[in-house]
Amino acid sequence: MDEQKRQSMIAYLRRKMAKVGIKVGDVAAAISEERACQKSARYRSAFGDTRDGKGDMPQWLRQATSAGQSLAHFAVEKSSMSNRRGRPAIDWSRDPFAGTRLATVRPT
Incomplete structure (x- = not known):
């Protein structure tokens, strides 16, 4: 502008x-x-709803967790970033299976 x-x-x-x-x-x-x-805020939905972790769980979060979603999915960046710092970076540029079904299948 x-x-x-x-x-x-x-x-x-x-x-x-x-x-x-x-x-x-x-x-x-x-x-x-x-x-x-x-x-x-400790938890945030895709629509901008937040929860600080105190008091009763709001309806949007209660519905999501009862549908099988984990609380970690809604965790705000500051808590999830601390978990990622310890992981080494992986270079996927040379992965021969990138873009194929084998890249998405998880071993059982």
């Missing part, structure tokens, strides 16, 4: 905010509150 479009959009938003009675501080507080909520 070029600078002229950016400034035009900012002016437009400020006019709309003034018309409705929203102050810049209100927007900043809402963004800050949302970020704090996202940082405390």
Whole structure:
């Protein structure tokens, strides 16, 4: 986005905010509150629903776990990244089975 479009959009938003009675501080507080909520989230769905791990399990997570999905599937990056650091990187570029059915079949 070029600078002229950016400034035009900012002016437009400020006019709309003034018309409705929203102050810049209100927007900043809402963004800050949302970020704090996202940082405390331990589980997140694909639709943006979050859970911090306290209290009753929300319905979306209860339904997913009762359908067979694990809690680890919904874990937020910060907990899953710590598990991945210990694993060595694998170079799959020379895998002769890449792209074939043999690459996806798991041994039983």
